[in-house]
Amino acid sequence: AQSVTQLDSQVPVFEEAPVELRCNYSSSVSVYLFWYVQYPNQGLQLLLKYLSGSTLVKGINGFEAEFNKSQTSFHLRKPSVHISDTAEYFCAVSPSPQGGSEKLVFGKGTKLTVNP
Amino acid sequence: NAGVMQNPRHLVRRRGQEARLRCSPMKGHSHVYWYRQLPEEGLKFMVYLQKENIIDESGMPKERFSAEFPKEGPSILRIQQVVRGDSAAYFCASSPNIGGGNTIYFGEGSWLTVV
Numbered sequence: 059a060q061s062v063t064q065l066d067s068q069v070p071v072f073e074e075a076p077v078e079l080r081c082n083y084s085s086s087v088s089v090y091l092f093w094y095v096q097y098p099n100q101g102l103q104l105l106l107k108y109l110s111g112s113t114l115v116k117g118i119n120g121f122e123a124e125f126n127k128s129q130t131s132f133h134l135r136k137p138s139v140h141i142s143d144t145a146e147y148f149c150a151v152s153p154s155p156q157g158g159s160e161k162l163v164f165g166k167g168t169k170l171t172v173n174p
Numbered sequence: 175n176a177g178v179m180q181n182p183r184h185l186v187r188r189r190g191q192e193a194r195l196r197c198s199p200m201k202g203h204s205h206v207y208w209y210r211q212l213p214e215e216g217l218k219f220m221v222y223l224q225k226e227n228i229i230d231e232s233g234m235p236k237e238r239f240s241a242e243f244p245k246e247g248p249s250i251l252r253i254q255q256v257v258r259g260d261s262a263a264y265f266c267a268s269s270p271n272i273g274g275g276n277t278i279y280f281g282e283g284s285w286l287t288v289v
Contacts, residue, residue, distance in 0.1 A: 100282055101265060102265065107277065162219065162278070164218070166216045
C-alpha cells in the first residue's frame with residue numbers, strides 16, 4: 059500500500075516570500091506523483107505531476123517540485139508567493155503506474171496562507 | 175469543453191434520508207472516480223467506474239453506499255439512510271483512459287450536510 063505524509067498542516071508566509079510545502083511518500087513500487095491545489099469550496103486543480111525523466115517539474119502559477127527518490131520526497135516550491143496563492147495544497151501518488159486505474163492516494167493537505 | 179459537472183453542489187439531508195449525488199464526466203472521458211473529503215482530511219478514494227461496470231470499490235463503505243455509471247446519463251453516488259458521519263464533500267473525477275499517469279480532472283464537489 060502507498061501512503062503520503064504532508065509534514066505541515068499549515069504554512070503562513072508573507073507575500074513575495076519563498077515557500078516550500080513538504081511531501082513524503084512510501085511505496086514498494088514506482089509511483090507517479092502529483093500536487094493539486096484546492097481553493098475554498100472548489101474542486102481540485104492539478105498544479106504539476108512527475109511521471110519520469112527530469113526530477114525537477116515545473117507547473118502552473120510559478121510552482122515547481124523536485125522528486126527525490128532516495129528521500130522519497132516530492133516537495134513543492136515557489137520562489138515568490140502572491141496573496142492569490144492562499145489555498146490548500148494536496149500531494150498525491152498514483153499506486154498503479156503501469157495500468158489498472160488512476161486511483162490516487164492523497165496526503166492530508168497543507169493550508170498555505172499568504173499574508174500582506 | 176465543459177469540465178466535470180457535479181450536482182447538487184450543496185445538499186442537506188435529515189438522518190435516515192437518502193442522498194443522491196450526480197456526476198457528468200468531461201466529454202470523451204469514460205472513467206469516473208468518486209472521492210470523499212472529510213473535514214480536516216485529504217481526499218479518500220471510494221470507487222472507480224467505467225460505463226456500466228464497477229472496476230474498484232475498495233474504498234466504499236460496505237453498507238448504505240452504492241455507485242453506478244449507466245450506459246446513458248451521469249454517474250450516481252447513492253447514500254441510503256444517511257448519518258451525521260456522512261457529512262462531507264464528495265468529489266467526482268474523470269479521465270479519458272487509464273495507465274501512464276493520465277491526469278484526472280475533478281469536479282467542484284458536492285457538499286453533503288446531514289442534520
